[in-house]
Amino acid sequence: MVDVEEKKKYKVLENVLNYINQKYISFPEDIRKRNNEILKQLLDTLISKMTEKNSLFKEMYFTTFFGGSFYDGLRVGAPDEFDLDLLMNLPKILNTDLSNSKDPGFVHLKINNLLELFKQPHLAERFKGLDRLVDNKQYLDNKKVRQWMEGIVSQTINDFPLENGSRVIKISKGKFLAKVSKSGPAFTLKVNGRVGNDNVALDIDLVPCFRFSQDKWPKGQFRQNPTSTKVNYRPRPRKYYNNNKHSFLRPYIVTYTRRRSTFFIVPKPQKNGTMLGDHYWRLSFQEQERELIDKKQYLKPSIKILKKMRDKENHACIASYYLKTIALWEKDRKPQEFWTSSLSYVFMTLLKSYYESIKNGKIEYYWNKSNNLISGSSSVTLSNVENRLKAIISDIDRNLVADPTVVAKYILSPQELVAFKMSYLKV
Numbered sequence: 125m126v127d128v129e130e131k132k133k134y135k136v137l138e139n140v141l142n143y144i145n146q147k148y149i150s151f152p153e154d155i156r157k158r159n160n161e162i163l164k165q166l167l168d169t170l171i172s173k174m175t176e177k178n179s180l181f182k183e184m185y186f187t188t189f190f191g192g193s194f195y196d197g198l199r200v201g202a203p204d205e206f207d208l209d210l211l212m213n214l215p216k217i218l219n220t221d222l223s224n225s226k227d228p229g230f231v232h233l234k235i236n237n238l239l240e241l242f243k244q245p246h247l248a249e250r251f252k253g254l255d256r257l258v259d260n261k262q263y264l265d266n267k268k269v270r271q272w273m274e275g276i277v278s279q280t281i282n283d284f285p286l287e288n289g290s291r292v293i294k295i296s297k298g299k300f301l302a303k304v305s306k307s308g309p310a311f312t313l314k315v316n317g318r319v320g321n322d323n324v325a326l327d328i329d330l331v332p333c334f335r336f337s338q339d340k341w342p343k344g345q346f347r348q349n350p351t352s353t354k355v356n357y358r359p360r361p362r363k364y365y366n367n368n369k370h371s372f373l374r375p376y377i378v379t380y381t382r383r384r385s386t387f388f389i390v391p392k393p394q395k396n397g398t399m400l401g402d403h404y405w406r407l408s409f410q411e412q413e414r415e416l417i418d419k420k421q422y423l424k425p426s427i428k429i430l431k432k433m434r435d436k437e438n439h440a441c442i443a444s445y446y447l448k449t450i451a452l453w454e455k456d457r458k459p460q461e462f463w464t465s466s467l468s469y470v471f472m473t474l475l476k477s478y479y480e481s482i483k484n485g486k487i488e489y490y491w492n493k494s495n496n497l498i499s500g501s502s503s504v505t506l507s508n509v510e511n512r513l514k515a516i517i518s519d520i521d522r523n524l525v526a527d528p529t530v531v532a533k534y535i536l537s538p539q540e541l542v543a544f545k546m547s548y549l550k551v
Contacts, residue, residue: 125459125462126465130469130473134469134471134524137520137524140528140531141429144432147547148544149201149432151201151202155202156203158324159203159324159326162300163326163328165297166295166300166326167208169295170277170280170313171210174276174277174280177276177280178253178279179252180251180254184212184251185211186211187211188208188209188210188211189208189209189333189410190208191207191209191331191408191410192205192206192207197424198424198431204325205329206326206327208329208330208331209390210273211334212332213334217240217247218236218241219236220235220236222342224343225404228345228492229407229489229492229495230407231407232403234263234264235258235263235264238254238255238262242255253272259402265403266391266402266403267402268402273330274304277304277311277330278304281303281304290316298317298318299318300315301316301317312328312329312330314326314328331391333388333390333408335387335388336386337385340387342492347491350412350416351415384411386411387407387409387411387412388408391405409491422463422465422470425471426451426467427447427474430474431444431447433475433534436534436537437509441501441509442498449497450474450487453477453488453490454473454477475513476517479510482498482506482509482513483510485498
């Protein structure tokens with residue numbers, strides 16, 4: 125339920141937080157649309173050439189999932205960094221086992237009958253090279269998959285004309301210079317160009333992922349798919365019902381499926397940045413998470429303000445996904461009307477939940493509570509974050525009536541704070 129007294133208490137912060145969100149966190153809609161269009165044109169060009177370069181990729185590629193904070197509506201700052209998941213399907217003929225690993229956020233994928241596929245000439249030709257993506261125990265090897273994908277992207281990029289050390293890609297939006305940058309297991313396409321009078325620089329992370337349906341959903345301690353169901357109507361064969369008002373059979377069959385029934389496995393490192401092994405794959409429930417945080421008016425703005433505060437306070441041990449996870453847990457605890465109550469009330473609730481999580485030394489992974497996302501951080505680091513959050517909340521509570529702008533100094537940079545005080549007081 126909505127705590128009326130708490131909502132009333134923080135109402136004085138409403139205008140301040142709305143102003144900060146509008147001026148220092150949100151970005152212009154025309155820039156968002158422009159960069160999104162550039163991204164999609166570049167992607168169409170690249171994917172087309174990648175399928176020409178590699179027949180195995182052509183066979184397995186399904187679609188691109190536009191992931192990350194930009195497409196979740198949680199991006200803070202300029203829309204210039206993108207996470208693109210290149211979703212692939214393994215051949216249906218394969219018998220695969222998706223098993224939980226000793227690290228709760230990760231799974232192993234074993235292919236049991238790969239040799240059978242290669243005994244069939246027409247399939248062996250179509251999926252040539254798939255056997256090079258598994259290890260000697262037939263587990264899908266994330267290192268081999270990453271190297272394979274890097275090779276395809278590099279070959280594709282190198283087909284474009286060279287100019288000043290970068291490759292020239294021409295789309296309807298203009299000419300762009302691109303090069304591949306590698307850092308650890310991730311590889312990024314860095315793109316620069318000019319549109320009108322504006323310089324445009326985009327960082328595009330390309331991530332090879334494998335897609336699975338509901339029947340492979342992880343078992344054990346994993347949360348089952350919580351997204352809403354979709355009703356499907358399929359015509360019933362006429363012979364099974366009488367076409368009159370007294371028939372006890374409806375002329376259609378009703379079935380129910382999850383709206384977001386697929387999930388991905390991603391070759392990304394553990395929370396401390398290391399790789400436990402080459403057959404560890406990180407689970408990704410981005411489709412479900414996107415639906416769960418949708419249509420909750422003040423949830424996304426509150427997460428963005430919290431991320432901005434995290435950056436200002438230099439809480440480097442707290443990834444953006446951890447803050448999103450805190451919000452997912454609050455989503456379970458709070459009714460729908462809470463999220464439409466007020467920005468100030470929702471934000472302060474999430475801030476206090478953030479503090480309590482750090483105080484308890486635990487941010488439980490939403491999909492598997494046994495995975496503590498901050499277990500890799502030292503007790504000293506977490507204690508520093510805890511003390512700082514406690515001081516921030518106390519200062520806001522103590523001074524919000526006398527000075528509602530007290531919250532701004534914990535969200536904005538020193539330069540932004542000066543500009544804020546000059547502009548907000550004139551409003």
